[in-house]
Amino acid sequence: MNPLRNDCFALPPGVNWTPVEEALARLRSRLHPVVDVEPAVPLSQLNGRILASDVLAPRAHPPSSNSAVDGYAFAGPLTDVPCTLPLVDGRSAAGEPYRKPVPPGHAIRILTGAVIPAGTDTVVLEEDCEVVNGELKLNGTLKLGANARQAGEDIKAQDRILSAGTRLTPTHLSVLASVGISSVDVYQRLRVGVLSTGDEVKAVGSEVTDWQIYDANRPMLSALVTRLGYELVDLGHALDRADDVRAALERGAEHCDLILTSGGVSAGDEDHVSKTLKAHGDISNWRIAIKPGRPLALAMFKGTPVVGLPGNPVAAWVCALRFGTPAMALLAGGHWFEPQAYVMPANFSKNKKPGRSEMLRARVRDGQVDVFGSEGSGRVTGLAWSEGLVELDEGAQQIEPGTQVRFIPYGSFGL
Numbered sequence: 001m002n003p004l005r006n007d008c009f010a011l012p013p014g015v016n017w018t019p020v021e022e023a024l025a026r027l028r029s030r031l032h033p034v035v036d037v038e039p040a041v042p043l044s045q046l047n048g049r050i051l052a053s054d055v056l057a058p059r060a061h062p063p064s065s066n067s068a069v070d071g072y073a074f075a076g077p078l079t080d081v082p083c084t085l086p087l088v089d090g091r092s093a094a095g096e097p098y099r100k101p102v103p104p105g106h107a108i109r110i111l112t113g114a115v116i117p118a119g120t121d122t123v124v125l126e127e128d129c130e131v132v133n134g135e136l137k138l139n140g141t142l143k144l145g146a147n148a149r150q151a152g153e154d155i156k157a158q159d160r161i162l163s164a165g166t167r168l169t170p171t172h173l174s175v176l177a178s179v180g181i182s183s184v185d186v187y188q189r190l191r192v193g194v195l196s197t198g199d200e201v202k203a204v205g206s207e208v209t210d211w212q213i214y215d216a217n218r219p220m221l222s223a224l225v226t227r228l229g230y231e232l233v234d235l236g237h238a239l240d241r242a243d244d245v246r247a248a249l250e251r252g253a254e255h256c257d258l259i260l261t262s263g264g265v266s267a268g269d270e271d272h273v274s275k276t277l278k279a280h281g282d283i284s285n286w287r288i289a290i291k292p293g294r295p296l297a298l299a300m301f302k303g304t305p306v307v308g309l310p311g312n313p314v315a316a317w318v319c320a321l322r323f324g325t326p327a328m329a330l331l332a333g334g335h336w337f338e339p340q341a342y343v344m345p346a347n348f349s350k351n352k353k354p355g356r357s358e359m360l361r362a363r364v365r366d367g368q369v370d371v372f373g374s375e376g377s378g379r380v381t382g383l384a385w386s387e388g389l390v391e392l393d394e395g396a397q398q399i400e401p402g403t404q405v406r407f408i409p410y411g412s413f414g415l
Helices: 020-030 170-178 217-227 242-255 272-280 313-331 381-385
Strands: 037-042 071-074 083-092 107-110 122-125 129-132 135-138 160-162 183-187 191-197 231-238 258-262 282-288 295-301 304-309 342-345 350-352 357-365 368-371 388-392 397-399 404-409
Touching: 020 282, 020 313, 071 083, 071 129, 160 170, 191 217, 191 242, 217 231, 217 258, 217 313, 231 242, 242 258, 242 272, 242 295, 242 304, 258 313, 272 282, 272 295, 272 304, 304 313, 313 357, 313 381, 342 368, 357 381, 357 404
Parallel strands: 083 107, 191 231, 191 258, 258 304
Antiparallel strands: 037 183, 071 107, 071 122, 083 135, 129 135, 282 295, 295 304, 342 404, 350 397, 357 368, 357 388, 388 404
């Protein structure tokens, strides 16, 4: 375990509003992996895990030169055509190589994936030649090595095939398996606690009054954590009571590497998350120039980092994606990332005022970007409707249909 400093989130004196890019840069500079290494995890359990060290190939891929097609192998190149080559008795098949050298001026039957026998280096497709009375008749020229895969052309022995910090996907597992690696060292899964707060918030399935709402944030954030491959610790719901909030944070500090909270992070009378963190931890309220969002509490509580998200679901979602996902990746031993954005034409109009970045719920249809009809941060239907976000920078902008905008699909955040 590699603890963070208690003051890692502190802002310089006099800082009030923090632009998004500056906030991300600060956050990145103050975090590092906090999880230990889990050695020799088997291949079958590696999907979604994060590599703890570089991986070197113990053998080449392919280990031997082999044929890319069904056909006939001979010593190339072939320039003097037409010509006839006698066929040797036998063939080379995948898993059943021809083990003797092929005599000069001869050819041999070979199948896709088969080792190219000694004495040959070039393969002609069976459709491009003819066999008559045990002889191969060739009519077209072929360059040296045609239709042959060379030994080690993909991976050479001792090549670095994967780097530390890589989150392993099914395609990475294919690379590991191709060179015979059955286990690697990975980081332990980041344990992320999710806590909802608020007297007005009730768990789904509870009885509610007209002045209460169901908890939409905890299921959303919990699913985000598990979708990203981390271990979820459900810290439940805390009422707007200092003792309740403190008890929940203490459970989180005992069992989690990171705590995500929603609600209670501003400076109001009942914002007990920020009050508790001030009284018993180290907190920095980052007022980020972003809409929706703005208040983002970054704190340390008994050695555990806490990310305090806004209470409105849309703001919680945007801040969790834009700030939480790269931070969690870095804490988990992975790489900090900037989500891949795509510049595409807008299919909407908007007069954006200067001062804050804006993240609009969006989706792409017929090569154009549509945005949800309302920008209200409590409109959860827009979350389900959207497939990504349009990111507008701090400057004033007049957007009309056809204006180029930055669209960030949710897949760019690892979803």
